[in-house]
Amino acid sequence: MCAASSVWGNNLRLSVFGESHGPAVGVVLDGFPWGETVDMDALHLQMRRRAPGQDKTATPRKEADLPQFLSGIQDGFTTGAPICILIENTNTHSGDYSNLKRVPRPGHSDYPAFVKYGGFNDIRGGGHFSARITAGICAAGALCRQVLLRRGVRIAGHVLSIGDRQDACFPETQISPEEMERLASLYFPTLQPSAKTAMEEAIQKARTAGDSIGGVVECAVTGMPAGLGGPLFGGVESLLSAALFAIPAVKGVEFGAGFSVSRMRGSQNNDPFRCTSSGQVVSSTNHAGGILGGITDAMPILFRAAFKPTPSISLPQESVDLLTKENVPLEVRGRHDPCVVPRAVPVVESMAALCMLDLLLSASSLPPSSSEKR
Ligand SMILES: Cc1cc2nc3c(=O)[nH]c(=O)nc-3n(C[C@H](O)[C@H](O)[C@H](O)COP(=O)(O)O)c2cc1C
8 A cells, every 4th residue: 555645856855734624734845955045925925826715717715825834944044954834724614525425526536535545535625635735835836936046047837728718828948037027926827918818708607607617837947957857767857747747637748849749840849959159058949848858958948737627516417426326416515716727827836846946956066046145
């Protein structure tokens, strides 16, 4: 029996704990660099971008999501001890979930979790499978993001699509730092404002129909040096995919030109190299998404994560009674996101931040910080 599935990382170690309707969720982050300043305002901004109850495209469950730091930070600096972050659950309606152990929700973890844990799993709000556990991941990611930014590494995501409504893609080779900063401060970021309006309409339509809708988050990382990662299982794509697939509702991940490479010739897909006047090797296109042979090539790391429509919908569905073994109808109660994608953007960015810091820590020493007080 393998039960340990909520611990991640090679050079950093992240352990995720909590259940949606338990007293709290959180993380323990071990191996974090010491002597790093912590900007709490910047961290709270990232927490707010993920927090529920922001607008009509999200669940009405309101949570303050104020992280408490139980260890690892003193007088505004990281100490090198494991950083324990706790976020209380303050707004739970557990009665909404009473029938789901017996009659599982189609599309959710209820049935396979019931089989795996023999019915001992906490079903309330999805328990440990709930996206509530991504609150701690966002806090950890926000800390990593600050260390990375001081070393010139920026991370930003945007909602690329909701259903058939599309935003523009990131430019492949040059993404402006100002644009990345703008996106990384917004709830529901898009490159084009009109795309956001169209996407909000699509989410509203799904919600009023008692249904849900999926979409894609695109994310970019700039400023990573060349030469990090490795072949086979140590590849940057492997590291990132494992982290991204840990986000509830992610069903697809692609890098650079992704699945469309299968329709190209080598002459179209290969990214031509050239030297800049300062002697830096760059490529004039970036179908590789900044990764070749599992190793960074210093071009922007570009990837996309596809999210399925929220499984908990209010339309009647078909399920089974696990006790009587009868086919029964199910009407899901409770407060749910009609679309998980806008709230998932900072989660995707946080997973990227954890992976990027993990990679930088694999180098013999962390690059010097540009603006750090020591
Ligand atoms: C930010 C975010 C919010 C989510 N909100 C809900 C929700 O309100 N209701 C729900 O049924 N699923 C929600 N999900 C998705 C489920 O947690 C997920 O589908 C479920 O745990 C099963 O895992 P799987 O889809 O990865 O197989 C959310 C996911 C994310 C990333």
